[in-house]
Amino acid sequence: MNLRRIGADFTIVFRSYARNPVALFFSLIFPIILIGLFGLIFSAAGSTSTTIYVVNDDHGSEPSHAFLAALNETKVVSVQLVQVNASDLASWLGKNDKPVGLVIPDGFGAAYDSNASVNVTIYTDPLDAADSGAALGAVQEVVNEFNLGHIQSTCGGGAGCKPVVGVSTALVGSPVYRYIDYLIPGLVGFSILTSPMFSLVDVSSSYRKEGIFRELSLTPLTRSEWLTSRVLWYVGLTFVSAGIMIGAGVFLFGAHVTLTLGVLPFLVVGPFFFVSLGMLCGSVARTPESAALIGNIVTFPMMFLSGTFFSVSSFPPTLQAFAHILPLYYVIDGMNQVMLFSNTGRALTDLAVVAIGAIVVFVLAVRLFRWRDE
């Protein structure tokens, strides 16, 4: 590996790219359009009333009944009482495939009457953005109404009066997510996959056909140097496009993701993996046409089944099992872990899977990609 040669080749890739407006558009602007499009489709869906499953631990109290009645009044949600322990509600909802639940804690009425703070807890399913959003909105609205009522009538409007009812949100032990929150890591993953794959599959076969590899093979540039400069370029491009996507997601579409440096390793190993994989696909093919076909066969399942647009956990079990053999799944899952769940342990496992895979595919690609015939 010679840095001067890698640098020179990197410059060539950079210039070729920078002078190709279509490629730049697809790498940098297209994902933002996708964010907007998918965000719009999924947040506009469904306007019928949502059933909210309620555990009322404050059985007899007047305020709890009033609260639930007010919730029903909104017409946005309809209240359905369930007899499970409050602590089991999250798993009960999951098991029964119910999107939203609510817990009214023991002492809710007493707290309301005595001007003490109390929280109701709403459980939402981020995959069901429409129902979750509707329920969250309805609960929030009723809470506000309640607080207003409390301050004006129950408490008497005095200086010591304050809103007493708060909303805790929960999702099996984690905060609530909206669809857009999942969409950000998913689409960053989408562009980590598609940009290098489509380009490298095309480049590897067409450069061979046009004889450019033949010319390069007559220079001291080695195959691993050539591939390394591509990896570096796509890592850089991914940094920029992920930055734009996360920025657009957070500031334009109101996504809530943790902005952490923990995402950076995935922006490195992801492109590393897919540049190598694209090269590998192009190298095993004999013609540009068959290269494109192989590239598509490898790319398309990953585009949709790795948690890009839809969370893998919403898939039927067989499809979930299939998703677990897709490398992009680990890239996206890892980014979900660091950006949404702050689950470093699982993120590290994902990172290790992708990194080891990337090294294996890189070595295979360098081995199998020949720029001269026997």
Next chain:
Amino acid sequence: MPAAVEVEGLVKRYGTLAAVDGIRFEVAPGTVFAFLGPNGAGKTTTVEILEGLRRATDGRVRVLGLDPWTDGGEVHRRIGVIPQDFRFFEKITAKEAIEYYRALFGTRVDPWELLARVELTDKANARFDTLSGGQKQKLGLALSLTNQPEICFLDEPTTGLDPHARRAIWSVIRSLRREGRTVFLTTHYLEEAQLLADHVAIIHHGRIIASGTPEAIIREHGRAPRLRVQAPAALAERLHQELGVEARSDGRSIVVDLADKHDALRVLSAIDHSGLPWDSVATEEDTLEDVFVRLVGRMDDGALHQETPP
């Protein structure tokens, strides 16, 4: 001084087809060697073996004393190549391309100097996809010189170019020779080979059918020099009877074969004394192209099969 290129018993088979079938030749350092042959004769295969791009099936190949297949890296540092139909990254300018190659080879050539040398200075900042065929080929030539090679392999460098671009490339080839570099040229323009080459080898059906200086090949394989005179057919008859020379008429003029230069004087004097009307006189000699066409044609008729080396 050892040969720049040595080839001995080289064979390249694709399946059962022998593209190159046991050829041998040597290229002396500092000379221009032209490797000629019709399309599909085995030219490009041979050149690619010399460049280390293909592996020989059998035989011994040395370029600068090295085996180009196993010592490819070292050979590539010391040779320059322009392939047939040179292609490059479309969005990269001519000057950037040279800077790229310079960095790859780690040499210190001045891009402007190289561009001037191939007469491409005015296109320094033009992207490759905007260059004409001739300009692309000139850039290919410039790139092949970035590492100041000891041998330049030019595979049909002027094919399809206009006469001006062709002459520009010729002048670079001549200057390379002046600098003491070896040039290995394949071409199917015989005129080009005759003009530039110190040594010519003609390959056909994977075998070398003629080899030597252009003059020697013409002498050995060409027809005798001829005198062409505008005169009636009767004069041909008269010359044959009087001097015993081969003379024939093609209607408008007669053609007389000349065994040596004294023949010309005897024939002219006999014409003058014949009393028959005659007009312009010209001598004709075979060019390399005539020889090439005859050799390749005869071989295709089967006549030369006996003459090929064992």
